[in-house]
Amino acid sequence: MSALLPAEFADLEPYAADWCLAAEPDRWAKRLDSTMEEMKAFYDVCFPRAEEAIAYCDKFDLDDLPDDAKNLLHLLFSFALVSYPIEVWNQPLPIDTGSARLDRIREPRL
Amino acid sequence: MTSFPRPAEGTWTEHYSELGTAPISFQDSISPEFYRREQDAIFRQAWLNVGRIEDLPKKGSWFTKDIVAARTSVIVTRGPDDSVKAFHNVCRHRGNKLVWDTKPTQEAQGFARQFVCKYHGWRYGLDGSCTYVHQENEFFDVDKDKLGLAEVQCEVFAGFIFVCLARQPQQTLRDFLGPMVGALEGYPFELMTERYSFRAENNSNWKVFIDAFQEYYHVPPLHTYQLGPNNRDPNAEFEGAHYQLDGPHRVVTTSGSQKHKWPVETMYPTEVLLRSGNMGPWDATEFDSELPGINPGGVKRWGIDNFQIFPNLEVLIYERNWYLSYRFWPTSHNTHVFEADLWFTPARTARERLAREYAAITVKEYALQDAGTLDGTQLGLESEAFDEYPLNDQEILVRHFHKSVGDWVAAHEGTAAGASR
Numbered sequence: 462m463s464a465l466l467p468a469e470f471a472d473l474e475p476y477a478a479d480w481c482l483a484a485e486p487d488r489w490a491k492r493l494d495s496t497m498e499e500m501k502a503f504y505d506v507c508f509p510r511a512e513e514a515i516a517y518c519d520k521f522d523l524d525d526l527p528d529d530a531k532n533l534l535h536l537l538f539s540f541a542l543v544s545y546p547i548e549v550w551n552q553p554l555p556i557d558t559g560s561a562r563l564d565r566i567r568e569p570r571l
Numbered sequence: 572m573t574s575f576p577r578p579a580e581g582t583w584t585e586h587y588s589e590l591g592t593a594p595i596s597f598q599d600s601i602s603p604e605f606y607r608r609e610q611d612a613i614f615r616q617a618w619l620n621v622g623r624i625e626d627l628p629k630k631g632s633w634f635t636k637d638i639v640a641a642r643t644s645v646i647v648t649r650g651p652d653d654s655v656k657a658f659h660n661v662c663r664h665r666g667n668k669l670v671w672d673t674k675p676t677q678e679a680q681g682f683a684r685q686f687v688c689k690y691h692g693w694r695y696g697l698d699g700s701c702t703y704v705h706q707e708n709e710f711f712d713v714d715k716d717k718l719g720l721a722e723v724q725c726e727v728f729a730g731f732i733f734v735c736l737a738r739q740p741q742q743t744l745r746d747f748l749g750p751m752v753g754a755l756e757g758y759p760f761e762l763m764t765e766r767y768s769f770r771a772e773n774n775s776n777w778k779v780f781i782d783a784f785q786e787y788y789h790v791p792p793l794h795t796y797q798l799g800p801n802n803r804d805p806n807a808e809f810e811g812a813h814y815q816l817d818g819p820h821r822v823v824t825t826s827g828s829q830k831h832k833w834p835v836e837t838m839y840p841t842e843v844l845l846r847s848g849n850m851g852p853w854d855a856t857e858f859d860s861e862l863p864g865i866n867p868g869g870v871k872r873w874g875i876d877n878f879q880i881f882p883n884l885e886v887l888i889y890e891r892n893w894y895l896s897y898r899f900w901p902t903s904h905n906t907h908v909f910e911a912d913l914w915f916t917p918a919r920t921a922r923e924r925l926a927r928e929y930a931a932i933t934v935k936e937y938a939l940q941d942a943g944t945l946d947g948t949q950l951g952l953e954s955e956a957f958d959e960y961p962l963n964d965q966e967i968l969v970r971h972f973h974k975s976v977g978d979w980v981a982a983h984e985g986t987a988a989g990a991s992r
Contacts, residue, residue: 534924558939
């Protein structure tokens with residue numbers, strides 16, 4: 462299978478198939494479907510590379526990202542999403558979410 | 572904790588003496604009978620925000636909005652002359668819902684030169700006029716000129732599209748909004764077009780969720796983690812910098828050291844990495860223009876204005892030059908639909924896009940905590956374990972809201988009773 466991410470980010474490639482998701486509802490569902498261990502592993506690999514990954518994407522026009530850079534930015538969106546379970550809540554959902562849901566129904570797409 | 576000056580009376584609540592300081596009943600949030608009165612007195616009478624001008628990007632754009640509490644759906648159109656109009660979404664022929672996409676019970680949007688009823692093929696222009704009656708010669712004395720759609724009063728303020736379902740509105744939209752909200756005319760909402768939208772169906776009265784967003788007294792206990800990893804203190808105190816009431820509308824302004832200026836060790840690592848968080852992207856787009864209407868109390872270190880626009884619109888304007896609008900649409904006495912829109916200046920780079928994404932993520936994280944209280948509160952209120960509940964000075968807007976709802980219902984019923992005599 463060919464790589465989803467630019468070659469410079471081969472260390473993130475093992476997470477790409479799961480986390481390069483274009484839509485927030487898919488990223489949210491993946492978060493709820495993941496264990497804390499899985500998200501911690503992803504977070505730990507992604508965090509130190511995030512600044513370089515942003516800089517890589519910023520070499521291109523935001524409206525004309527090559528596919529691999531687009532995948533990389535989607536991966537960063539997922540990283541930002543899992544930072545909450547890892548850094549803040551210590552569980553997949555916000556504390557005391559109860560039975561609440563909040564669906565993102567519109568967002569800018571790459 | 573910072574302490575902000577309060578009015579001469581010593582408290583905000585006593586400054587607005589018509590509010591009183593007594594405990595209040597939340598019967599208005601649990602009674603099916605009161606909900607029916609709200610439907611008539613508020614949702615069929617008041618100006619209601621149904622969208623933004625960005626929802627109608629070009630001539631021919633349209634969208635539908637279901638207003639369940641008024642048992643209707645409206646079509647909002649932008650005509651060939653760029654005028655914004657609204658109509659009941661009902662075919663003049665046999666009352667079929669005129670415009671819908673996959674299901675009549677779902678809202679729709681699009682672009683059209685005309686509307687065609689799916690049932691018998693009658694057609695209407697974007698101005699509501701009937702342009703075609705199928706087999707017209709089979710009818711008896713019909714005059715197409717008199718078979719247009721039922722127009723609904725529609726006005727635009729600062730890009731917010733409002734409709735009023737009353738045949739003859741008691742007030743123009745500007746008069747209804749009053750001077751405090753009206754002062755926002757000219758605020759550059761139109762520069763913030765990058766939109767993230769959310770929707771939820773909640774098991775509570777619509778006012779219960781509005782109440783959750785119009786006081787910050789709950790923030791330290793409920794959102795203890797919002798302050799960061801090293802300063803979590805559920806016993807921290809919160810104090811609004813300024814409260815102001817104007818007719819049925821109200822605002823609370825917050826003040827404080829801006830999040831992006833806090834010491835790094837008090838923040839979550841990803842906040843620092845992405846330079847964004849619950850106050851929005853730190854690197855704000857600067858506006859060249861004046862910012863009319865914000866910070867009506869002139870507080871120092873202005874942070875957020877939380878405008879509560881009667882009956883069901885909230886607009887939060889942030890110091891980092893973005894805003895958020897919430898709408899709460901009752902669907903019964905103990906259910907409602909919640910709609911949230913976050914509006915940013917368009918990201919120019921991947922870094923800016925990611926900062927907006929993180930802000931949008933953050934809003935959802937904490938809004939889920941707010942929404943998490945709803946069914947528990949509704950269940951508790953419906954148990955009628957207590958007749959009334961105490962509200963503190965930081966909850967003045969809750970007090971004012973419920974009084975305004977009661978006053979609005981009483982005024983409408985008084986007028987209706989007077990008219991029927």
